[in-house]
Amino acid sequence: MFKKILIANRGEIAVRIIKACQEMGIKTVAVYSEVDRHSPHVQLADESVNLGDPTPSESYLNIAKIIESARNVCAEAIHPGYGFLAENPDFAKACADSDIKFIGPTPEVIRLMGDKIEAKKTIASANVPVIPGYHGVKQDLSTLIKEGKKIGFPLLVKATAGGGGKGMRVVHAEAELEQSIESAKREAKSSFGNDSVFLEQYIDKPRHIEFQILADEHGHVIHLFERECSIQRRHQKIIEETPSPVMTKKLRDEMGTAAVAAAEAVGYTNAGTIEFMVDGKQNFYFMEMNTRLQVEHPITEATTGVDLAKWQLRIASGMELTFKQNDLVQRGHALECRIYAEDPSNGFLPSIGTLEKVELPIGPNIRNDTGVETNFHVSPYYDPMLAKLTVNSENREESINKMIWALSHYVVLGVTTNISFLKKVLEHPEFRKGNITTHFINDYFKDWLVTKEGLPLDAIIALAVYDSLHTQRQELVRYKEADPHSPWQHVGRWRMGL
Amino acid sequence: MAACGTLEDGAVTMFINYEHNTHVYNVTVERRDNQFFITYDNNEYTVTATEVKPGQLSIQLGSRIIKSVISQGDDSKFVFIDGSIFKVKRIELTGRKKTEKKEGDLNSPISGTVVHAKVKEGSQVKKDDVILVIEAMKMEYLIRAPYDGKVKKVYFKEKDQIEIGQLTAEIEKEEE
Numbered sequence: 001m002f003k004k005i006l007i008a009n010r011g012e013i014a015v016r017i018i019k020a021c022q023e024m025g026i027k028t029v030a031v032y033s034e035v036d037r038h039s040p041h042v043q044l045a046d047e048s049v050n051l052g053d054p055t056p057s058e059s060y061l062n063i064a065k066i067i068e069s070a071r072n073v074c075a076e077a078i079h080p081g082y083g084f085l086a087e088n089p090d091f092a093k094a095c096a097d098s099d100i101k102f103i104g105p106t107p108e109v110i111r112l113m114g115d116k117i118e119a120k121k122t123i124a125s126a127n128v129p130v131i132p133g134y135h136g137v138k139q140d141l142s143t144l145i146k147e148g149k150k151i152g153f154p155l156l157v158k159a160t161a162g163g164g165g166k167g168m169r170v171v172h173a174e175a176e177l178e179q180s181i182e183s184a185k186r187e188a189k190s191s192f193g194n195d196s197v198f199l200e201q202y203i204d205k206p207r208h209i210e211f212q213i214l215a216d217e218h219g220h221v222i223h224l225f226e227r228e229c230s231i232q233r234r235h236q237k238i239i240e241e242t243p244s245p246v247m248t249k250k251l252r253d254e255m256g257t258a259a260v261a262a263a264e265a266v267g268y269t270n271a272g273t274i275e276f277m278v279d280g281k282q283n284f285y286f287m288e289m290n291t292r293l294q295v296e297h298p299i300t301e302a303t304t305g306v307d308l309a310k311w312q313l314r315i316a317s318g319m320e321l322t323f324k325q326n327d328l329v330q331r332g333h334a335l336e337c338r339i340y341a342e343d344p345s346n347g348f349l350p351s352i353g354t355l356e357k358v359e360l361p362i363g364p365n366i367r368n369d370t371g372v373e374t375n376f377h378v379s380p381y382y383d384p385m386l387a388k389l390t391v392n393s394e395n396r397e398e399s400i401n402k403m404i405w406a407l408s409h410y411v412v413l414g415v416t417t418n419i420s421f422l423k424k425v426l427e428h429p430e431f432r433k434g435n436i437t438t439h440f441i442n443d444y445f446k447d448w449l450v451t452k453e454g455l456p457l458d459a460i461i462a463l464a465v466y467d468s469l470h471t472q473r474q475e476l477v478r479y480k481e482a483d484p485h486s487p488w489q490h491v492g493r494w495r496m497g498l
Numbered sequence: 499m500a501a502c503g504t505l506e507d508g509a510v511t512m513f514i515n516y517e518h519n520t521h522v523y524n525v526t527v528e529r530r531d532n533q534f535f536i537t538y539d540n541n542e543y544t545v546t547a548t549e550v551k552p553g554q555l556s557i558q559l560g561s562r563i564i565k566s567v568i569s570q571g572d573d574s575k576f577v578f579i580d581g582s583i584f585k586v587k588r589i590e591l592t593g594r595k596k597t598e599k600k601e602g603d604l605n606s607p608i609s610g611t612v613v614h615a616k617v618k619e620g621s622q623v624k625k626d627d628v629i630l631v632i633e634a635m636k637m638e639y640l641i642r643a644p645y646d647g648k649v650k651k652v653y654f655k656e657k658d659q660i661e662i663g664q665l666t667a668e669i670e671k672e673e674e
Contacts, residue, residue, distance in 0.1 A: 179628070183614075186613055186631075187633070187638055190633060347639070349607055356553075356569035357567060357569045407581065412583075414576060419583070420581070420582055420583065454519070456580070458566070459566070459577045459579045460538050461545060461564060462555055462557060462577060462579060463514075463516055464514065464525050464526075464534065464538075465545065465555055466549075466566075468528075470570070
């Protein structure tokens with residue numbers, strides 16, 4: 001096992017990996033940009049390295065700086081977390097070239113799976129179904145428009161190098177096609193440095209269901225069942241659960257087998273996720289493979305008892321898996337909510353500011369993954385996800401109730417968050433019934449406003465008490481003397497008590 | 499509590515106006531030790547309260563306990579109560595002019611970079627035509643024409659930095 005590793009990430013995922021390492025007796029090195037100097041991941045690690053400039057390309061995306069840091073502190077391996085360099089084959093290659101173990105699959109596999117077109121071709125050849133579409137190299141506007149018309153509408157424009165919904169557009173009619181392609185290309189270019197896109201038939205009533213896999217470096221591949229991630233906004237997941245309410249034993253076996261076949265087809269190693277789209281008739285199609293630990297991995301951990309982060313470290317250090325497919329069972333139900341600094345009543349715009357107060361819910365089977373704390377400043381440089389909240393119970397209904405309780409006791413003051421919104425989604429009768437698709441938010445919460453109700457009486461009382469407690473006596477006197485129109489002049493029961 | 503340690507033998511009534519979501523709430527509060535007399539909407543409420551931790555209040559109204567967490571930001575407060583959070587501003591008694599969103603808001607919803615500005619001044623646009631594309635945090639935000647009309651002025655060109663609330667363009671509404 002490694003003695004020391006560097007974690008090339010920030011926020012909750014860096015914290016989660018550092019904790020796993022500490023439990024295993026592995027020394028940890030955090031990296032940070034100037035604005036993250038006092039972040040929890042830096043405080044928790046055994047050592048830390050300042051990457052300087054907060055611009056991602058100068059810090060968490062800077063391969064040269066990170067490799068140099070790892071060498072300077074004599075780290076044997078680098079864990080990339082998710083996002084940033086996690087799916088960058090050049091980074092995995094640079095690690096290998098510097099004799100540092102990259103905790104993830106090989107650069108070749110990352111490169112292959114990062115190219116969504118090649119990935120689909122390869123996976124299709126392993127007899128895993130894929131969605132019809134145009135995945136050609138010809139990227140000129142007229143070719144794309146011609147191919148788009150051939151596929152028909154609605155269709156999806158998606159960045160070849162994409163992920164997380166960036167560079168993705170749904171086109172409902174021919175008239176929107178040209179502008180959508182241009183816009184997707186621009187976003188793809190700025191997010192991934194590559195403006196190549198592909199077109200795909202748009203699936204009706206689609207669910208996003210993915211399978212977690214673990215593959216050691218000795219040829220063993222297993223899956224750890226599904227995660228239902230259909231609740232998305234802006235094509236990014238906000239609520240995930242397992243088991244999926246739509247899953248049957250038959251479908252699970254079929255999809256699990258396909259996931260393992262896909263991983264085997266590319267010689268996958270370490271933890272990975274095969275994302276499928278499932279339509280209303282329970283047909284499933286391979287979408288893409290994420291060659292890293294997923295944000296939503298805790299729900300799999302909660303229902304299987306397997307610690308995925310620790311297994312990533314064990315696999316990377318050469319260990320064999322100690323369990324087989326048949327040893328794994330899914331127990332109960334788990335639900336995760338992503339807590340974002342964003343405004344759901346205003347197009348989910350990111351909200352920037354200082355977290356004046358953070359208090360997390362505590363209770364049986366409630367897990368908090370967080371990289372922030374009171375006084376943390378949410379900067380515009382990075383993803384606005386603050387934390388993850390995971391609960392597990394005997395069944396889905398209990399998990400939903402537990403999650404609603406936990407969200408009701410989740411205090412984040414100072415920035416706008418999506419907490420009330422998440423609660424409303426969980427309370428929705430269709431969500432409770434399990435009738436969800438990736439369009440759920442758009443279908444039921446399109447014009448949702450967080451502040452429809454006025455200020456409740458309890459809030460008014462609390463504010464009045466707070467202001468009364470926090471107004472200095474001297475301040476009151478000063479107001480009274482300085483301003484003849486001050487409200488204090490009208491005060492009836494004023495008594496000087498100095 | 500600490501800030502008010504000198505209050506034990508005096509009672510002070512404060513008149514406070516809270517603004518939330520363009521509504522203004524007029525409240526008075528008088529304090530005697532840990533007792534508070536609050537009037538709002540012609541009702542009087544007598545409560546006892548303590549600040550158990552900074553910002554965390556335990557308020558007793560009759561037999562009911564109200565638990566709340568409040569934080570003081572630069573110009574507004576955040577109130578956590580019963581699982582909901584409200585952003586509230588304290589305003590002067592005379593009241594400031596409220597900024598209400600007019601129809602046809604062409605202000606930028608976010609700070610970012612203009613990545614697309616193809617509409618020419620003087621040209622005709624239809625409702626929902628894209629006027630400007632702003633990129634922030636790797637996502638695109640579209641400024642659309644709120645109505646049919648003629649573009650009078652576009653204040654930004656591609657690659658310009660734009661701040662939240664800045665006016666992006668002016669469009670002359672087409673007469674019926």
